[in-house]
Structure formats: C-alpha cells, structure tokens
Amino acid sequence: MSAPGPHPPVLVVGAGPTGLAAACTLLQNGVPCRVVERRAGVAEEPKALILWSGALEVLRRLGVSQEVVDRSLPLESASYFSRGRRIGGVRFGGLGDTAFPGPICLPQPGTEQALYDRLLALGGSVEWSTRVHTAEPTEDGEGVRVVLGPDGDAHTREEVVVPWVVAADGSRSVVREALGVPFEGDTYDRVFLLADGVVSGPTPVREAQYHLTPDGVLVVVPLPGGGHRVFFDIAPDGETAPPDDALIARLLAERGPRGLRVDTVWWRSRFRVHARVAREFRRGRVLIAGDAAHLHSPAGGQGLNTGIQDGFDLAWKLAAVLRGAPETLLDSYPLERRPIARTVVRSADRQTRTWMARSPLARLVRDTLMRVLSASGLLEKRLVPQLAQISPDLTESPAVVAPPAGWRARDAVGGALPGRRIGDAPLSPLQGTDATSLHAYLASGRHALVVGGGSSRAREAAAELRGRLPEDVDVLLLAPSAVEAVGDHDVALLSGRGGEGAEWVIHVRPDAVVASVAPLDARWRPGVFLGATLLPDAERSLK
Secondary structure, three states: OEOOOOOOOEEEEOOOHHHHHHHHHHHHOOOOEEEEOOOOOOOOOOOOOEEOHHHHHHHHHOOOHHHHHHOOEEOOEEEEEEOOEEEEEEEOOOOOOOOOOOOEEOOHHHHHHHHHHHHHHOOOOEEOOOEEEEEEEOOOOOOEEEEEEOOOOHHHOEEEEEOEEEEOOOOOOHHHHHHOOOEEEEEEEEEEEEEEEEEEOOOOOOEEEEEEEOOEEEEEEEOOOOOEEEEEEEOOOOOOOOOOHHHHHHHHHHHOOOOOEEEEEEEEEEEEEEEEEEOOOEEOOEEEOHHHOEEOOOOOOOHHHHHHHHHHHHHHHHHHHHOOOOHHHHHHHHHHHHHHHHHHHHHHHHHHHHHOOOOHHHHHHHHHHHHHHHHHOHHHHHHHHHHHOOOOOOOOOOOOOOOOOOOOHHHOHHHOOOOOEOOOOEOEEEEOOOOOEHHHHHOOOOOEEEEEOOOHHHHHHHHHHHHHOOOOOEEEEEEOOOOOOOOOOOEEEEOOOOOOOOOEEEEEOOOOEEEEEEEOOOOOOHHHHHHHOOOOOOOOOOO
16 A cells, blocks of 8 residues: 555545536636546446536536537426326426526436536546545544555555545445444335336327326436436335336336337336435535435436535535635535535425325325416426525525625615525626626636626726736626726626616625625725635635
8 A cells, every 4th residue: 555645635536427516616716636436437327317407507617518408308397197197297498597497308427428528628537446445534634544546455555645525426425434424314115116218109208207106106207319217116026136128018007108118228227215414514624415415316306416516516615715715614515505405305205205195095185286286386386496406595604794784685786685696687798708697607607796886986996806806706897888997807797787876796606696795885895895705815704
C-alpha cells in the first residue's frame, strides 16, 4: 500500500449522475477534484428514466441540457386507470417560470454520458474500476484518510489523505457505512419488476400510464426511440432472478388493457424498494449525496433528479469555501437538502401506497378522490410543481439573509424574496450578454449581484461591486432606459423595472435562489451587503 501524499482538495466517490454533477460543478468553479468509480465505465443499465425541471435547470448550468433534451422523449401527460377505466390524470408541459415546463424521458446512461463528456471537456477524468475500501476522519479533523484501489491484492491499494470527500457512491455507500452514519427508514414488503422492450397493443405514445389493480400496479412509460418500460409490484416469491418473459406476459395480461403484450425485452430487473434517509448529510469533511443519502420508491421519477440537485448544491458551496468563504456555508448543505430529501421520500411513499391499495374501501376512496382532484385540476396543480422540484422554500437556511424591514419583493425583478428561487423576467441586452431573460442570464450557474435603477447612484454601485468582486461573480445593472457604461466588463440591460424609487441590489446564488436583498439608498454599504451574501470576500459570517 502506498503512503499518503498530496491530493486534489476534493475526492468524489462515485461517477453516477450525482457524482458527475458535483465534479463538473467543482471544475466549472476552478476547483480540481479526483473522481473514482467502482464500475468499469458509464452505466449501461437504463435504471432511472425521468428528468424534471429542477434537474434540467442544473444540467443547463452545467452546459449539457440541450444534448440531454435532444436525445429524450417529452412526456405530455400521465393517466390513472382502475377496473379498466380512467379515473384521473395530469397534463405536463404547462409549468411556468422555467425553460423546462414538462418532464422528459431519457434512460439514465444518456444523462450519465452527457455529464461524463462534460467532465472530460472541463479537463476532468474518472478512475474506473476503483473503489473506496475504508474512509475515516484524520485525527485533527482537517481531512479524511481514504484507502482506495481495485479489488483483490491489498498491495495494489492506495492510501491518501483528502481535504474533502463527496460520498456519491450509491445506496450501499462504503463511505457512509465507514463513518457509521445511520440510514434510517424501511423496506417495502413488495418486490418490484422492470422490463424495457417492444410492447405492442394499446400503448401510450407520450404518456405515462398507471393501471391500479387489486393485485398490484402496472406502469407503462414510452421510451425515446421506441419501446416502453413496464413496471410491476408483486408479493415476495422467493426468486432473485430478473422476471422471465412468461411472468411479464402474465402480469401484462392480468393488469393491462386487453391486447397489451411484450414482443421483445431488452433489459429486465427485480429489486426491493426502500424509503430511507441518512441521518446526516455532512459528517465533518464528508458530504453525502444522491442514493448514498436518500432512497425512495420510483414513483414520480424523483431519485435521479434529487441526486443531481444534491451534487450541484454541495459543489458550488464547497467551491466557495475552498476559495475563501466561511466553512460554515457548508452547514447549509444538510440543512437545505435533507428536508427536501425527506419530503421527496414521503411523497414517493404516499404515491406508492396509493398504487398498492388493496381493500375495496381503500380503492373506492382512492378512485373517488382521484376523479374529483383530476376534474377540478387540483391534482395537476399540486402534483406537478412538487415533482418538478423548482420551488424550494429555503427561507430558514443559514445561507439566506432575511430581507430588511419594509422590503417589498414585488418591487424588484423576479419578485426577489430571500430563500426562494428568483422569478424570470424579460430583458433587452444593451451590452455584455445575449440573454433575453433573467433566467437565461443566470443559467451560467455563477453568483450574480443584480443592481436595479437608472440613477447615477445605481451605476456607481454597480461599478464599485465590479471593482471589488472576482470576475466569476456577475454584476448585472438593470435600468428603465439606456445608461452609460460602467466598465468594460459590466453588463447593462434594459428592463421594465429598476427606475427611480425602486432601486435595490439582489444577490442570486448559483442555484437561482435569492440569498439576500438590500435597498439601494443612502444607508447602503457594499461591504455590509457582501458580507451578508457569503461571497468569498465576506466581511460578516453566517447568521
């Protein structure tokens, strides 16, 4: 075993979507990292299928959303059936305030490949067939001692001391288990079966269908390029092998519409489903993310999405810390992401138990409620934004500063309210950008300070900020009319807001969440504002 030696500041364990999202974010922020993965290459098993708006916005910040969307199939709706009759449904594609108004379907290898290609383009790499064998904090608590390498001869392993570790190594996380972090929750008493292939008969084209029967559920989802995924739950039968064609055919005949049959199967799987959340998402210098931090039912297609957002969140915060922000900024990672994970797990659990209702009374109540909620539009109104994961409430996060007394969010662009994602707004560029909307401008995934107002005071504030901040923090001046330039690298945009009497400055985090706001008045001091917003040259620590 080799001796400890110098190491990049971050070791990312796991090159699935979560680990790759974290690694790409670190590299985009100028932080070198080492990525190890126990598999021999990018995943070939289809596994997760659905990408929702929140994850797609992260992929946009990482520069891969267009490739992912181009290879995918947009889903337009979901329908629910009981006793062969449609009892409800929701339409997709109408979600506002995002460039991705509906979910798309793309098997997981497509998302992984896009992120891996981006990693390579950023100068990163993955050490395949390399697993972590042990991980423990150093005695001084300033790092993590890790033993990694291939399986087999211990002499081929390497021991390193790593300043930071991102544990994105899946549900059986070696890092999480080595640290003794409990993985709390339950396992469903049902076995779940998946099959991807050619399904003929009355199959949906751009719709997910849920056939709810007393014996279990059948889910049918169309795949990009043709074919469908079928998904079943069954009582434990003592088998461990993937379902054979005969079992799949029988379950289709029993639960699906007449004439539905499978012609060819490309991939099949049998697995148990868990509802678990790690008690801690951060243990010292280790940040736990993705399936290593939370597991839930495939209902709603949330696992892949939550993991990608975990990876981005922890990585931009870690990058800020490594570049001078207070380390306490990382306390906001578990405080923000763990409640979201718990909510997702509970939501997926409710959906799954709704699928699996057995008693006649429970089924009658479910079917009646589905009909009423669908007819009123409430099912769509409540369910779709929840699944999309684009509107987190982070108002209690330590990485957010409460607004000053009298602050009126409606007076600022995007209805800026600390702890909430900033809304979109049309912009007409005067210089420095081609973006024609606020969200398009913020899609770079960088910190941004938005100054509103057409007065000389606003221009001076924008110029002062630009002079004090590093180049990778954007300064955006919004004015009601053309204004003189405030510097070669400043951005001035024409907007419908920001005139006299409505002058303000907003710090928008890389995840498009408003970190803090301040009125641009005589009492405004850039140093105090910057300190509150947790930028690298902060003069004040977290609240």
